[in-house]
Amino acid sequence: MRNQTFNRLKIERNLFVNEPSDDINAYPVNDDLFTWHFTIRGVDETEFEGGYYHGIMKLPLNYPYEPPSIAFLNASGRFETNVD
Secondary structure (H helix, E strand, O other), rough: HHHHHHHHHHHHHHHHHOOOOHHHHHEOOOOOEEEEEEEOOOOOOOOOOOEEEEEEEOOOOOOOOOOOEEEEEOOOOOOOOOOO
16 A cells, blocks of 8 residues: 555655746655645635645645645634644
8 A cells, every 4th residue: 555655655756846836835854754834825805815825734644635734834814834
């Protein structure tokens, strides 16, 4: 299972590198494919427009069959910081 997960995460990392988005960016921390930093751009025509929201995502060993743990690192007005 770990090899499947590892290979999937490498593919997803390469998608972010090869097909960048203006709305979301994500990358592994220090080449640890199970811990990623991400930035999400606030959706246009909402109270979050113009904002950028930074967080950390920790992926389980059996990803994608279990969801990641996600915590925002900067205040967004909607989510608490440093809380899953």
